Amino acid sequence: MSAHEVIEVDIKRVACDGGGGALGHPKIYLEMGAASEVVCPYCSRRFVFKESTAVNAGDLSSRSASAKRNGPSCR
Numbered sequence: 030m031s032a033h034e035v036i037e038v039d040i041k042r043v044a045c046d047g048g049g050g051a052l053g054h055p056k057i058y059l060e061m062g063a064a065s066e067v068v069c070p071y072c073s074r075r076f077v078f079k080e081s082t083a084v085n086a087g088d089l090s091s092r093s094a095s096a097k098r099n100g101p102s103c104r
């Protein structure tokens with residue numbers, strides 16, 4: 030039941046409370062510092078820093094925006 034969960038985050042400071050329920054624990058803040066991941070000492074969840082998540086979404090929307098073109102003017 031204690032499979033180590035991996036949670037992707039886009040900030041280096043995360044809060045963990047175990048998600049409540051049976052695995053719940055007092056809410057603590059985990060600071061990654063220079064590392065790109067941190068493991069919660071209470072519930073052994075692993076938080077992995079992924080900064081590309083937001084960048085990909087922005088790239089997609091800007092691409093579709095540039096696809097719009099001026100309509101041909103009738104002459």
Ligand SMILES: [Zn+2]
Pocket residue numbers: 045046047054069070071072073074
């Ligand atoms: Zn935790």
